[in-house]
Amino acid sequence: MTKAFVLISTETGVEPLLQEEIKQLDGVKEVYQLFGEYDILAVVEENSDRDVQKTISWELRKIKGIRGTNTMIVAK
Amino acid sequence: MTKAFVLISTETGVEPLLQEEIKQLDGVKEVYQLFGEYDILAVVEENSDRDVQKTISWELRKIKGIRGTNTMIVAK
Amino acid sequence: MTKAFVLISTETGVEPLLQEEIKQLDGVKEVYQLFGEYDILAVVEENSDRDVQKTISWELRKIKGIRGTNTMIVAK
Amino acid sequence: MTKAFVLISTETGVEPLLQEEIKQLDGVKEVYQLFGEYDILAVVEENSDRDVQKTISWELRKIKGIRGTNTMIVAK
Amino acid sequence: MTKAFVLISTETGVEPLLQEEIKQLDGVKEVYQLFGEYDILAVVEENSDRDVQKTISWELRKIKGIRGTNTMIVAK
Amino acid sequence: MTKAFVLISTETGVEPLLQEEIKQLDGVKEVYQLFGEYDILAVVEENSDRDVQKTISWELRKIKGIRGTNTMIVAK
Amino acid sequence: MTKAFVLISTETGVEPLLQEEIKQLDGVKEVYQLFGEYDILAVVEENSDRDVQKTISWELRKIKGIRGTNTMIVAK
Amino acid sequence: MTKAFVLISTETGVEPLLQEEIKQLDGVKEVYQLFGEYDILAVVEENSDRDVQKTISWELRKIKGIRGTNTMIVAK
Numbered sequence: 001m002t003k004a005f006v007l008i009s010t011e012t013g014v015e016p017l018l019q020e021e022i023k024q025l026d027g028v029k030e031v032y033q034l035f036g037e038y039d040i041l042a043v044v045e046e047n048s049d050r051d052v053q054k055t056i057s058w059e060l061r062k063i064k065g066i067r068g069t070n071t072m073i074v075a076k
Numbered sequence: 077m078t079k080a081f082v083l084i085s086t087e088t089g090v091e092p093l094l095q096e097e098i099k100q101l102d103g104v105k106e107v108y109q110l111f112g113e114y115d116i117l118a119v120v121e122e123n124s125d126r127d128v129q130k131t132i133s134w135e136l137r138k139i140k141g142i143r144g145t146n147t148m149i150v151a152k
Numbered sequence: 153m154t155k156a157f158v159l160i161s162t163e164t165g166v167e168p169l170l171q172e173e174i175k176q177l178d179g180v181k182e183v184y185q186l187f188g189e190y191d192i193l194a195v196v197e198e199n200s201d202r203d204v205q206k207t208i209s210w211e212l213r214k215i216k217g218i219r220g221t222n223t224m225i226v227a228k
Numbered sequence: 229m230t231k232a233f234v235l236i237s238t239e240t241g242v243e244p245l246l247q248e249e250i251k252q253l254d255g256v257k258e259v260y261q262l263f264g265e266y267d268i269l270a271v272v273e274e275n276s277d278r279d280v281q282k283t284i285s286w287e288l289r290k291i292k293g294i295r296g297t298n299t300m301i302v303a304k
Numbered sequence: 305m306t307k308a309f310v311l312i313s314t315e316t317g318v319e320p321l322l323q324e325e326i327k328q329l330d331g332v333k334e335v336y337q338l339f340g341e342y343d344i345l346a347v348v349e350e351n352s353d354r355d356v357q358k359t360i361s362w363e364l365r366k367i368k369g370i371r372g373t374n375t376m377i378v379a380k
Numbered sequence: 381m382t383k384a385f386v387l388i389s390t391e392t393g394v395e396p397l398l399q400e401e402i403k404q405l406d407g408v409k410e411v412y413q414l415f416g417e418y419d420i421l422a423v424v425e426e427n428s429d430r431d432v433q434k435t436i437s438w439e440l441r442k443i444k445g446i447r448g449t450n451t452m453i454v455a456k
Numbered sequence: 457m458t459k460a461f462v463l464i465s466t467e468t469g470v471e472p473l474l475q476e477e478i479k480q481l482d483g484v485k486e487v488y489q490l491f492g493e494y495d496i497l498a499v500v501e502e503n504s505d506r507d508v509q510k511t512i513s514w515e516l517r518k519i520k521g522i523r524g525t526n527t528m529i530v531a532k
Numbered sequence: 533m534t535k536a537f538v539l540i541s542t543e544t545g546v547e548p549l550l551q552e553e554i555k556q557l558d559g560v561k562e563v564y565q566l567f568g569e570y571d572i573l574a575v576v577e578e579n580s581d582r583d584v585q586k587t588i589s590w591e592l593r594k595i596k597g598i599r600g601t602n603t604m605i606v607a608k
Binding site (some may be wrong): 080105126128129133149151152 | 154162201204205209225227228
Binding site for chain 4 (some may be wrong): 081092108109110115117144147148149150
């Protein structure tokens with residue numbers, strides 16, 4: 001099991017809608033809008049690093065309006 | 077009462093005009109053009125965190141030419 | 153209710169012990185060791201921003217071995 | 229007249245006391261404790277860039293417990 | 305006299321041409337392409353902070369292909 | 381001989397394809413997709429700093445979908 | 457198999473000696489001194505994320521003179 | 533010939549004295565105190581990357597009061 005916290009920068013003006021869209025993804029357990037350097041935090045849980053990478057590269061980052069991600073894998 | 081300092085990155089070449097536009101928003105008390113990593117600083121004051129978030133997500137970040145924001149909530 | 157994600161930099165060589173110590177604090181709901189720019193992530197929940205600030209300033213940051221914190225308040 | 233926003237990182241566990249100490253300095257108009265990458269924000273106003281630099285280098289940064297500063301000069 | 309070092313991020317693939325264009329600006333004394341977080345460094349000298357700000361906001365940042373700037377004013 | 385590690389930010393949704401395209405470049409010895417602040421790491425080896433700069437400015441950064449690069453030259 | 461690039465900040469004045477010491481660690485395959493935001497890059501390879509974390513937390517970060525680390529896990 | 537811009541973070545309260553000390557080093561051509569994320573900028577010129585690295589690792593970073601450096605090599 002791999003857990004990851006994904007800090008997300010979004011295009012401006014769309015972050016409330018994105019929050020809803022990200023919540024629909026399999027593998028995404030929680031989504032929050034944040035004050036700070038990043039706009040949204042998504043908590044991802046998958047069976048392996050490889051599956052986390054797939055969810056982020058092939059699903060999350062393909063959502064229109066997401067500008068960039070910074071993924072922090074849980075080490076323990 | 078929640079006070080927040082919002083550091084703003086803008087598209088290049090538009091920051092003097094943006095400064096004027098941001099000043100018009102309710103909840104925005106002061107606006108400055110800066111030297112440094114960010115282009116503009118806006119000081120926001122609202123009744124609650126929730127209202128600060130609304131002003132930033134639904135008004136400030138919807139202004140054309142704003143590329144990103146980093147909001148620092150005053151803790152005390 | 154205020155929820156906050158606190159990214160923590162620690163002195164080197166002490167982060168596994170700190171993780172245990174941070175878990176003991178009231179107001180801290182979850183603690184993770186991370187790969188990335190920060191060493192530990194703590195999830196804090198309190199009744200208000202003020203209480204989150206007290207937990208971070210007066211308890212969490214007083215733990216020996218913590219070098220710095222970056223707190224992201226949940227906006228929604 | 230030069231106005232500057234000084235973002236301050238502090239040693240952990242001392243930031244509430246530092247806030248009071250920084251407030252005593254001539255040239256410092258406002259001081260806030262923040263959530264985010266920095267711990268304290270000081271607003272400095274002096275007659276010139278040179279005087280802002282003196283206040284920061286010779287007074288503010290000499291206060292015990294301040295670890296680093298990031299000064300943003302107001303451009304307009 | 306105000307001297308400033310302006311760290312510049314550019315669109316990818318255009319930085320060698322931009323270097324030439326930035327060199328043409330009054331107030332710009334030196335221009336370098338860099339390895340690191342930023343792509344180009346421009347050294348600006350003007351009579352005042354205000355004039356540095358004008359050169360950066362109204363000339364340099366209006367050049368097509370410049371994505372962002374981080375200006376460090378020389379304090380002494 | 382100059383060796384450089386190039387941290388690359390990409391447009392979202394294209395990083396797996398970019399990884400393949402970057403691998404084709406002369407001078408690029410290894411390419412990895414990363415978790416963290418950057419999306420891709422490329423290891424570049426050329427005869428001189430100048431040649432590293434040419435590969436990065438004239439080839440790598442001209443690939444569509446690359447948003448920015450942070451090059452760290454090996455010192456020893 | 458998990459591969460990780462570990463960016464390391466060191467105390468000043470000790471980085472050439474640290475480079476030698478880090479090279480001795482099992483799991484560390486390559487070590488470089490860098491120009492840029494970080495001082496040293498170590499390439500770590502272990503059987504799992506868990507083992508990478510052990511090498512970094514329990515061995516690498518316990519070396520005197522290391523101030524902080526930023527670990528980027530290879531996703532693919 | 534290799535030219536490098538070295539951004540320097542210093543212990544607080546010592547930066548004006550450090551500026552003088554850094555100026556004495558062979559290979560250091562100019563030194564400035566800055567407003568921004570870094571405290572001092574040193575311009576280094578040497579015959580090669582290797583010599584720049586020696587000046588920075590063996591001389592500049594050995595000066596007491598320097599906390600960290602970020603070196604940007606000039607690419608062209």
